[in-house]
Amino acid sequence: AAVKAVAAAANADGGSVTPRPDGTKLFEVIVGAVDASGNDAQQFFPGTANINAGDTVKWISTNQTPHTVTFNPPDVLQGDPFALPRSADTEITDQTEIVNSGILWTVPGQPNSYT
Secondary structure, three states, X not given: OHXXXXXXXXXXXXXXXXXXXXXXXXXXXXXXXXXXXXXEEEEEEOOXXXXXXXXXXXXXXXXXXXXXXXXXOOOOOOOOOOOOOOOOOOOOOOOOOOEEOOOEOOOOOOOOEEO
C-alpha cells in the first residue's frame, strides 16, 4: 500500500510536456520515486506518453535510488543495465542497438538526467 501511495503522488506531480515552436514536444519523464520511509516505486511518471517522430524525451531522476533507462532490440539480451556503459545522448531511429542511460540518481557528481 505504501508503494502505491508513493506512485500515486509521483504520478500526480511527475513529468511535463513542453510544446516547441517547430511543432515537436519535449517530454520530461521522472524515473522512479521514493518517500521519506524508503518506499520505492520503480516506474516512470507519467506512466504513458504519446511520443511522435522528432519529439524529445528527457528522463530525470529525483532521488538517490539508482535507476536506468535502457532500450534494446527485441531479441537481444541486454545483461545487467547497471553494468552497461552510458550511451551518448542519442536519437533512437530503429531497434538495432542497445541504448542505455547509465545510472541516474541524485548523488552529487553523478548524472540525474538523460536525453
